[in-house]
Amino acid sequence: MRKFPSKKIISLSKLTICLWAFLIITIPLSASAQIIQVGNLKVNVEGKDDQFRRSLSVRLVAPGINELTISLQAVGLAIPKPIVVTFKQPSIDIQSYLTPHGVNASETSSLYDYELSRMIPVSYDAKTKFTSATMDQPSMTFFNTNSQNRLTIAASELIFPVTFNAGENEQDGVGFDLKIGLFEYVKKPMEAYTFKFRFDTRNIHYNQAQRDLLTWWKAVHNLKIAKVPISAHMPFYCTWYALKADGVNAKNIEEQARLARQLGCETIIVDDGWQKAQDAKAGYCLYNGDWEVDTIRFTDFKAHVKKVQSMNMKYMLWVGPSMIGEKSKIYEELKDKMLYRADWAKAWVADPRFPEVRKYLAERLITLMKETGIDGFKIDFMDLMNTRYAGKNLAQGNGRDYESVEEATVKLLSDIHAGCSALNLNVLIEFRQFYTSPVMQQFANMFRAVDCPNDVMENRTRTLDTRNLNYQVIHADPLAWNENENVQASALQLLHTMLSVPQVSTDLTKMSTEHLKMLTFLLKQWRTFSITLTRGEAFNYGADSHYTWSETSLKDQTVVVAYQPTILSPKKLEKNALMINGTHQDKLVLDLTKNFGVRTIMVYTCTGELVRKEKISLNGLVKIKVPASGIIRVL
Known part of the structure; x- marks a missing residue:
């Protein structure tokens, strides 16, 4: 959290009154290090900087929740030097953790990495994670195998980079060494700065700790979350895996x-x-930046869009605004205003700190939407704009109106969202992992799992990881499978991502009758429970095993999903419930601590055949026979 001008430090008289909840230390940074007690943790704040005075304060927000505030004050404008916050979390009933999935801070590639490990590394081998406005959220959650929170630590800063490092260390009592870095990348002059850390050690389900954290971020920054149209909650179709670039044309799209x-x-x-790129095979993004419709594939694009919309289908286009291809017409005009070359794409990542770059990119997308009548954009590659590359290939001299790449990127995305919303209040804008930060949730209403085709475990894990730290609707990576796959295994692609919006991406002209029956039936069930699945209060279990089962409830609906063979113990089974067998076994086993009474159940195969209808008692230990990939409707 940035404050300009500086925030006034709490008075000593107030400190005396609230001594049980507040502690303040103020020393010049020339002293290099400070130690402050935060709950049961001894926290070290280190970093020497003669230009700033640093004040620390600790506040007990509620039982189990402490807030550490670091305040900096300079005489005039100055660039803060790095600050490192370290502490040791005792290893007491902690078996796993959730960490930012974004790039390692030391990575030299412009691409994200795909690490999904739940294993906490040893300290000497722990990799530092880079977070920023366009790269994940600045938080870590430590929990036990019963999904109970042990520590959720988060930083208030959502735009400037913050780094996290955590590893196991058996010295001085077995525990986890945590190191959080501030101002390692920021080079922006400032007079004052206020930064908060939230320490949540409550013995509650970790999903609740994460939801409360999201509320905290929103309040600290007064975030204005983007409107979510009802169509964002309904199933999507995506051409990517089905048609790839070569198969995209008016005829194929209209048929799909x-x-x-x-x-x-x-x-x-x-x-x-869809865009002009006749020899794009020579480089993935060679023509990116012009965003002009290919008139060979689409002789009348506007009429084509209207035809699809007449089917009661919204129409969105993929774009990657950050990427400027070397064969695009705009490249010559902007080539001196780039961050770096993305060699894998034969394209350059534009530097958003130049106002003319932001103006061109925003106006090009807004104009494209206005001219074609589309309903929104799938916006890709915005995580490539980050400070790790700010020192490379910059134009000589002045011209940039932002010092921070992240601040400039936020401004760019704000301009795109504002312009598109002015054309259509129900505009659909999708961002992808890893630019899922709460500040990004102001400019998009859908957030999609990163590419993981035909990977049930990764798609499940990424959607559930993202869901509890996001106000917006989470979408699964597009669903695709081999056309010869058996129908029960194909169904797992959808069943394991039920708590997100499905995006079908198989070539529907090649699907078997059984596959089409399965999609029709399961998508009908999904639509019936769509708001509960996307907006219900979710509790996900077995995160240490990439999730074993989930439950979500809203109003009079409950959905329970088994991803792996396990015992299900839902907190609720509302009067209209759906239970899903996302396993290869032919049963679901429930251990119900609450008596949900005698209920009518209807058991179906994944293609919609009714296996049986009966009344059963939902109390205590209950075993229900249900086919693999089948569902149970509970009334």
């Missing part, structure tokens, strides 16, 4: 849209391949 609408999809995302 027609079939997808019959399945229950309400929006189509036309991915890469």
Whole structure:
């Protein structure tokens, strides 16, 4: 959290009154290090800087929740030097953790990494994680195998980079060494700065700790979360895995849209391949930046869009605004205003700190939306704009109106969202991991799991990881499978991402009758429970094992999903419930501590055949026979 001008430090008289809850230490940074007690933790704040005075304060917010504030004050404008916050978390009933999934701070590649490990590394091998406005959220959650929170630590800063490092250390009592870095990348002059850390050690389900953290971030920054149209909650169709770039043309899209609408999809995302790029195989993003419709593939694009929309389908286009291809017309104009070259794409990442770069990119997308009549954008590659590359390939001299790449990127995305919203109040904008920070949730209403085709475990894990730290609707990575796959195994692609919006991405003209029956039936069930699945209060279990089961409830609906063979113990089974067997076994086992009474159940296969209808007692230990990938409706 940044404060300009400086925030006034609490008075000593007030400190005396609240001594049980507040502690303040103020020393010049020339003293290099400070130690302060935060709950049961001894926290070290280190970093020498003669230009700033540093004040620390600790506040007990509620039982189990402490807030550490670091305040800096300079005589005039100065660039803060790095600050490192370290402490040791005792290893007491902690078996796993959730860490930012974004790039390692030491990575030299412009691409994200895919690490999903739940294992806490040893300290000497722990990799530092980089977070910023366009790279994940600045938090870590430590929990036990019963999904109970042991420590959720978070930083208030959502724009400037913050780094996290955690590793196991058996010295001085077995525990976890945590190190959080501030101002390692920021080079912005400032007079004052206020930064908060939230320490949550409550013995509650870790999902609740994360939801409370999200509320804290929103309050600290007064975030204005983007509007979510109802269509964002309904199933999507995406052309990416089905058609790839070579198969994108008016005829193919219209046919896929027609079939997808019959399945229950309400929006189509036309991915890469719609823009002019006749020899794009020579480089993935060679023509990015112009964003002009390929008139060979689409002789009348506006009429084509209207035709698809007449099917009651929303129409979205994929774009990657950060990438300027070397064969684009705009490249010559902007080539001296780039951050770095993305060699894998034969394209450059534009530097948003130049106002003319932001103006061009925002106006190009807004104009494209206005001219074509589309309903929104799938915006890709914004995580490539980050400070790790700010010192490379910059134009000589002045011209940049921001010092921070992240601040400039936030401004760019704000301009795009504002302009598109002015054209359509129900505009659909999708961002992807890893630019999922709460500050990003002001400019998009859908957040999608990073690419993981045909990977059930990763798609499940990424959607559930993202869901509890996001106000917006979470979308699964597009669903695709081998056309010869058996129908029960194919169904797992959808069943394991039920708590997110499905994006079908198989070639529907090649799908078997059984596959189409499965999609039709399961998407109908999904639509019936869509708001509960996307907006209900979710509790996810077995995060240490990439999730074993989930439950979510809202109003009179409950959905319970088994991803792995396990015993289900839902807190609720509202009067209209759905239980999903996302395993290869032919049963679900429940251990119900609450008597949910005698209920009518209907057991179905994944293609919609009714196996049986009966009344059963939902009390105590209950075993229900249900086919693999089948569902149970509870009334």
